[in-house]
Amino acid sequence: MSIIRRLLGERDGNVMLLTAAAVIPLLAIIGGGVDMSVAYLVRGKLQNACDAGALAGRQIMDGADWDRTSREEAERFFHFNFPDGLLGTRDVSFEIAPGEDDDNELVGVARAVVPMSVMRVFGYNQADIEVNCNAKRDMGHNDVMLVLDVTGSMNDRPSAGGATKIARLRSGAMGLYRALDDDNGSVTRFGIMPYSHTVNVGRSLMNKDIVKEQPYVHVERNCYYYNGRQYCYNNYTTKWVNINESSWNIGKGGGSTGGNTQNFRTSGDGCIEERPSIGHDQDPYEIEDTVTRADVDTRAGNAGNQPELQFGRYDPGVQEAETQSGCPSEASTMQPYASESAFQTAINNATVRVTGGTYHDIGMLWGLRFISRTGFYADDNPTERDGIPVRQHIVFMTDGKLDTDDASGRNDLYSAFGLQRFQGRVQGSGAIRTRHINRFNSICTLAKSMSVTIWVIALDVTDTDDIEPCATSSAQFYTSDGSDLEQIFEDIGRGIGNLRLTR
The missing domain is CATH 1.20.1330 (f41 fragment of flagellin, N-terminal domain)
Known part of the structure; x- marks a missing residue:
């Protein structure tokens, strides 16, 4: 113890x-x-x-x-x-x-x-x-505007060989439809804008949108030689003139349809001449190298007396100085397609006419006009359906660089901007091609500011500097050799779909 x-x-x-x-x-x-x-x-x-x-x-x-x-x-x-x-x-x-x-x-x-x-x-x-x-x-609702290059080079085979580029486009676009064809209650609508140097949109407009009388280029004919000089008869002035001093003139009239806008619009050949930029009259007829929201959305009033807000008729038959012309197939506004076959038919119809020069700006401008919620088709382009937002997309596909007629008129290609050598409509500094590139870039920037997502496909193009900046981001830019075009369209469709975690 x-x-x-x-x-x-x-x-x-x-x-x-x-x-x-x-x-x-x-x-x-x-x-x-x-x-x-x-x-x-x-x-x-x-x-x-x-x-x-x-x-x-x-x-x-x-x-x-x-x-x-x-x-x-x-x-x-x-x-x-x-x-x-x-x-x-x-x-x-x-x-x-x-x-x-x-x-x-x-x-x-x-x-x-x-x-x-x-x-x-x-x-x-x-x-x-x-x-x-x-x-x-969760797809939600989507409006998808296809802006498709149908210029003459689309009839060529891609560098990798095989089917022509236009044939690959017709089959490849189905990948987009299939990727967006989910049966989950969502609504997906497609618009189709085939473009070359003009667009065929007459049937989608109203009579008030088409000008009754417009300028045309006239070249003197019925010529003769005298003392080393060529003299030709001018049908507009009804005088014989020295062709070395004046070989052409600008006339004004109703064109091959005589000013009948209804016949023009419903003919199937409703390609247009672009109107002056907002703020300009028909005389002088000036189209700026930048595009504003007003240029996209402003529409002529019902009275039909505002020619500066109306579009001209693309009319090669009376445009005497042109040496190259062509009108692509008709465009279609936003609409749903109930089946793959119905969508395939629409794509096929939109790509029947393959011809012309490559004017990216006219295709993008009208693609944006068709999808805008504040312009020509505002009533048909809602921001939501049953409380669910409608997202907007433009899928732009081209097989080449912007290729305009030379300002000197060596080819005298007749485009939506008239005959530049004679009519000089497109304003701005630098070469005429530069002015159209500036317009294209301006339209792309404007579309993005309107919350439109832009997807760009460069088909068999080696130099993409002109078109790549148009895409919303690098993730929305694709290059294709033609063989993978369907897969690219499908990838874009999946990207458009709003995939989300639900846990």
Whole structure:
């Protein structure tokens, strides 16, 4: 008893004993913190990998079709983001499949085992981690305007060979339709704007939009030579003139339809001459190298007495000085297509006429006019349907650089801007091609400011400097050799779709 009393009364070494006793719970706290930090880190990475796999799998699906390719794509993205042995994990698994109640939604679960380091001493050997992920393509509503190059070079075969570029376009565009054809209650509408050096939009306009009398170029004919000089009869002035002094003149009239706007619009050959820029009259007829919102949206009044706001008739028959002309197929405003075959027919009809020069600005301008919510078709372009927003997109595809007629008129190509050599309508500094590039860039910038997403496809083009900046971002710019055109259209369709996580 005396020994015990002495031990109880002895204070020497008590601090050491107390410290030793405290080490065990302290180690548990520190070790548990270390191990749990690893477990939480694994959980975060496992969740990210699960999300990536679900999104990738849903992205590659065609509609609600879940197949081996889709599953393998989901697994590939999961394992890329969570490689084997990451942070010492083992028994990693990833399961994903369509949901039982909604086959448009993918439901996934990922599991991993995290071995404990310090906590193993206390009997905790591992932490079992499990996370869930869901992904759904919530398409919403989309208006998609196709602005398609149908110039003469589209009849050529691409550098890689095979079918012509226009044939590849006709089949490739189906990829866009299929990628957006999800049966989830969303509404997708398409407009089609084939373009060359003009556009065929007459049927989509009203009589008030077409000018009754417009300027034409006249060249003197019935010529004769006298004393070394050529004299020609001018039908407009009814005088014989020295062609060396005046070889042409500008007349004004109703053209081949005599000013009958209804006949012109419904003829199927309703290609137009672009009107002056807003703020200018027909005399002088000036088109600026920049485009404003007013240029896109302003429309003539019902009285039809505002020629500066009206469009001319593309009329090669009376434009005497032209040596190259052509009118592409008719454009179509925004509308839904009930089936792939109906959409295929629309694309085929829009690409029948393949001819002419490459004026990107006229195609983009009218594509923007067709999709604008504040202009000609405002009543048909709503911002939402049943409370769900309608997103707007322009898909612009071309096979070449902007290619205008030379200002000297060596070819005298008759475009939507008239005959530049004689009529000099397009204003601005630099070469005429530069002015049209400036217009194109201005339209692209304007479209983006109107919340329109622009997707650009350069088909078999080696120099893309003119068109690449038009895309909303580098992610919306694609190049194609022709063989992958359908896949590119499909990728754009998937990009237009609003893929989102639903967990």
